[in-house]
Amino acid sequence: MKKVFGRPKSMKDAVFHYCPGCGHSIIHRLIAEVIDELNIQGKVIGVPPAGCAVLAYDYFDIDMGEAPHGRGAAVATGLKRSLPDRIVFSYQGDGDIAAIGTAETIHAANRGERITTIFVNNGVYGMTGGQMAPTTIIGQISSTTPGGRNEDRDGVPIDLSEMLAIAKGSVYIERTAVDSPKNIVRTKKAITKAFKAQMAGLGFSLVEVLSPCPTNLKMTPVQASEWIGSTMTTYFPLKVIKDTAGKL
């Protein structure tokens, strides 16, 4: 019989610890498929975050080096500057990249580091139990915004990807989602292009992926995915935010 679906080569034979309906496992799989298709399993180095994806190295069958919370871009910079012909990516949550690690990320983009960042925006701090994230939307209830996020007190959801697009060193930034099969396919395309931009030595590339967190949104998996389309995308529209990479 012909095998039509299997585990990507770049994934270990391990069971995900992620909650039912969590987007991290889909995004992991997409990255592994892209690594396989680009045939770079032996050349890629990943930098997992502090966050729900902290154990990413248990799932990816590639070299991985842990970064402190938020410092993925700086660790990836060190790896890439040391090994310019390897493909280096960081995998970061919204709290990791857009709160504690904002400075490292903006400056890596501004220097045009030849690295790729997968920015998983689930609108909450997942790992620590559902506190407000920099990307939590106005009115959204979290464990630290019991009455909902309040613009005057908490500021508005931060547009980190748009900010990074201003940096001259960034070449490709796209916001996608994994809330539907169609968007999952688009996300994979975006990740492919982001890696290709790095491999072509063009500059900093990033894919922001809107990702469901049913556990902390206190929704069913289906509701959490629907919420991305109905609510989250009004703050974070899905689009190519910057593309100076051209056709790759």
Added chain:
Amino acid sequence: MLLRGSHVIAEAAVRAGCRFYFGYPITPQNELTEYMANALASLPDGVFIQSESELAAINMVIGVSMTGKRVMTSSSSPGISLKQEGISYLSGQELPAVIINTMRGGPGLGNIAPAQGDYLQATRGGGHGDYRTIVLAPGSGQELADITRMAFEYADRYRIPVIILGDGMMGQMMEPVEFPDPIDPKSLPPKPWVLDGAEGRPSRIIKSLILDTSAMEEHNWKLFRKYEAISREVPEMEQFLTDDAHLAVIAYGTASRIAKGAIKRVREMGLKVGLLRPKTLWPFPKRILLQMSRTISDFLVFEMSAGQMLEDVKLSLEGRGRIHFYGRPGGIISTPDEIAKVINNIYFKEGLERE
């Protein structure tokens, strides 16, 4: 070669095969950063980044160290505080790195004058978790060169961050130095644990997260055993005029140079006083100090702080000998005359002239 101290460290680092430097400007150590900027720009394999913060710098260090190459960062007290999270990670991940702290007056923003207020931070780990770093304290221009070379050797040998503790005075002083022959980084033995893409071998992970408490305990004991080995193999102490001494001044770095001047003065007056200068602050040269207490009755700890190494001296002597302390925090540089007076006072108060 006649070079200022901070340039000696930088040149010695390059000659040790260090091709990666990341740092953020802070006085009084900018000359070191600037020297690395120049030196690495002229080497085809050199990488220098003026990072956006000390946090970024130490995390770039982590990234390079994961690939097995020799890498250094430098800063002064407030910036070293920012690096502590990364130093803790380096320790947990067992990654080599060399970190220079040109200490200044503190706490807080303090001032830019030479001080020794970061002793406890450096020798007790400094960041979170149960770990130690090797801490080296050079006492001359020549030693800056030798110790910097040693720092890279120790870092690789023990897979540990190594801190060199100096101050602005060390950084500025001009002394003739002979450098060891340069090492070609390509000639260094390959490290079997690095990340470089898993081509043709099983993939590797470098991490410090160990959720299972028994495994975390085992990792901590493994680190502890490494620290025990370092404590046996690495301690170093200079002994100056201690053979016939009744009193020994214990001082490191800039303070030891001042103390030497003072000792020469009191020796001229016939006082039997010597100097014990730890070259390694962690591991502290305990055993040598304890041995000295067989012949020396009085120890004067002199620091440019309100008393930090004093704790290690007390722990090392285990109740033997009389311990005196003189220190001035905040960036005050005592004069040799001042210290000579302190020595004089103690000497006669304790009746050491009658021994």
